[in-house]
Amino acid sequence: MTTTLDRPRSGGVKALYAGNARAVVGRGLLATRSTNWIIVLTGVFEPIFYLLAMGIGLGSYISGVTDARGDQIPYAAFIAPALLAVSAMNGAVYDSTWNVFFKMHFGKLYQGMLATSLGPLDVALGEISLALLRGAAYGTTFLLVMQALGLNLSWTALLALPAILLIAFGFASLGMGITSYLKTFQQMDWIQFVMLPMFLFSATFYPITVYPEPIQWVVQALPLWHGVELVRGLTTGALTWAMLVHLGYFLVMIALGLIFTTRRLRALFLD
Amino acid sequence: MPAPVIVATDLVKKYKDFAAVDGITFEVAPGESFGLLGPNGAGKSTTMRMIGAVSTRSSGSLSILGLDPNEHGPAIRSQLGVVPQQDNLDTELRVRDNLLVYGRYFGLPRAQVAARADELLEFAQLSDRAKAKVDDLSGGMKRRLTIARALINEPRVLLLDEPTTGLDPQARHILWDRLYRLREQGTTLVLTTHYMDEAEQLADRLIVVDKGRIMAEGSPASLIREHSSREVLEVRFGSERNATAAADLAGIGDRLEVLPDRILLYAHSGEEALAEVTRRGLEPITSLVRRSSLEDVFLKLTGRSLIE
Incomplete structure (x- = not known):
């Protein structure tokens, strides 16, 4: 930046990014290894339990479920991709909200990081990458379970893995920015308050067509619906052009989330 | 340079x-x-x-x-x-x-x-x-x-x-x-x-x-030299008598500070100042002669002490 503003302000990408997000990731892996890897593990099982209870158990009473092209599919094969998207979301949100909240307010971790040559974008990218790794680990495990239960109906299920990374990235980048506004544990509960209905109503357990049209619009505005539809298209093999819209939704969400989080970190720690 | x-x-x-x-x-x-x-x-x-x-x-x-x-x-x-x-x-x-x-x-x-x-x-x-x-x-x-x-x-x-x-x-x-x-x-x-x-x-x-x-x-040394005397005499008369005693101490040393618990007398020689205090018939409960410190500089400059 060569133009001078009337008020001095941090200039250019160089002030925000040192190209060293991997140091933040390295720190996260080391910390996870030494303290809380068991907690990380528990998150794998939640969607598997849902799949077994709802998909296999409840699903044996349900018929007439179709994929995006109108072909009949088992109920378990209908909800499994939705649960996959949810597990990616949960992993990413947990890491980018609770973990970030703790580091921000109690560990003062970011204050220490930003006193080094790291910039806020390094910290944001590093922390989000960690959330992604976690999302990827959850997703891969769940995909393997789906494969074992015969719920991947097409080879395109392989593409579900990059898809859930995209979903995790979207949620993590936005989640970290939102968390930066939250000051107390009570406020953190609001995240759960938003997440649970989104999980239940985003065409996770039944098609969106059961809702009246105005409600459909609301659901379609939420990110999880796009994630569910994207992954469902891939694991059932019923590909549609609408999936490009879902893809685009997440690309925009990632870009906005990164800008938002980086700005917040700069405002908080480099004021 | x-x-x-x-x-x-x-x-x-x-x-x-x-x-x-x-x-x-x-x-x-x-x-x-x-x-x-x-x-x-x-x-x-x-x-x-x-x-x-x-x-x-x-x-x-x-x-x-x-x-x-x-x-x-x-x-x-x-x-x-x-x-x-x-x-x-x-x-x-x-x-x-x-x-x-x-x-x-x-x-x-x-x-x-x-x-x-x-x-x-x-x-x-x-x-x-x-x-x-x-x-x-x-x-x-x-x-x-x-x-x-x-x-x-x-x-x-x-x-x-x-x-x-x-x-x-x-x-x-x-x-x-x-x-x-x-x-x-x-x-x-x-x-x-x-x-x-x-x-x-x-x-x-x-x-x-x-x-x-x-x-x-x-x-540190030059600040003390510039803003304070070489030595300080600290005398205590008990919190009630501090203020009245201060009036009687006027004129001893270069300067005098009344703090809630003690009086500071700034003088080139603390011992001489103390001798003058006793000569005036005042009997402090405790007295202490010390070198001037940055604390005194701060007190002189701001009228307040560093640790409040």
Whole structure:
């Protein structure tokens, strides 16, 4: 930046990014290894339990479920991709909200990081990458379970893995920015308050067509619906052009989330 | 004379209408140990954050190692070591890992960081605690680890914000000794403190700051010479009689300060002043003659004591 503003302000990408997000990731892996890897593990099982209870158990009473092209599919094969998207979301949100909240307010971790040559974008990218790794680990495990239960109906299920990374990235980048506004544990509960209905109503357990049209619009505005539809298209093999819209939704969400989080970190720690 | 490492001119930091730092100007030369002395809330930490390139100034100019922190934050921070007022060690990592990970934040190669970490553990007298958890360390040990961490990138300037606040006397002396060694090795130190003895021990030159402004500047000895007498006589008459006794003491020494619990008489010779007090028939409960300190300088300049 060569133009001078009337008020001095941090200039250019160089002030925000040192190209060293991997140091933040390295720190996260080391910390996870030494303290809380068991907690990380528990998150794998939640969607598997849902799949077994709802998909296999409840699903044996349900018929007439179709994929995006109108072909009949088992109920378990209908909800499994939705649960996959949810597990990616949960992993990413947990890491980018609770973990970030703790580091921000109690560990003062970011204050220490930003006193080094790291910039806020390094910290944001590093922390989000960690959330992604976690999302990827959850997703891969769940995909393997789906494969074992015969719920991947097409080879395109392989593409579900990059898809859930995209979903995790979207949620993590936005989640970290939102968390930066939250000051107390009570406020953190609001995240759960938003997440649970989104999980239940985003065409996770039944098609969106059961809702009246105005409600459909609301659901379609939420990110999880796009994630569910994207992954469902891939694991059932019923590909549609609408999936490009879902893809685009997440690309925009990632870009906005990164800008938002980086700005917040700069405002908080480099004021 | 070598180029200064820090040049601040009319530096101002405002939060809404409140000016935490209200136009301060100073320079720090390489290898110098520079202190900011002042009470809590004087704007020392805010100044340190601006020097540390983690806070943008509201106005004025600032150059650190020849660079403007508004434009070159990461480049400046890569050459600084920062010891914040409150330890922010990574409690999820063990002692040595704290140093390794911190070195990686600077983008330094793993092998180089590992070798440096072992040297620094030695320097901080923590070699035997390398694998300990951070939470298991004492306050003094945590502080030494924070200083070791700040040195991992071989900084050209070490910033210390209240380095010994909250430590017991023994831990303070160990820390001072470590800092003194750094000073001997030629590391540029910038430290804030509200302890005058710390400033006297560690600073070649200091500025006395109050309410965001510089009240005085110089070496500890020259500040005392300039703003205080050679000696001070402290007399106590008990809290009720202090005020009345003060009237009778008028004219003894150069100057007199009445504090809630004692009266300070500034004089070239404390003993002679005490003789005069007794000659006037006053009988203080206790009396003490001492050398003037930076505390007296601060009292003279602001009418308040450093620790309130």
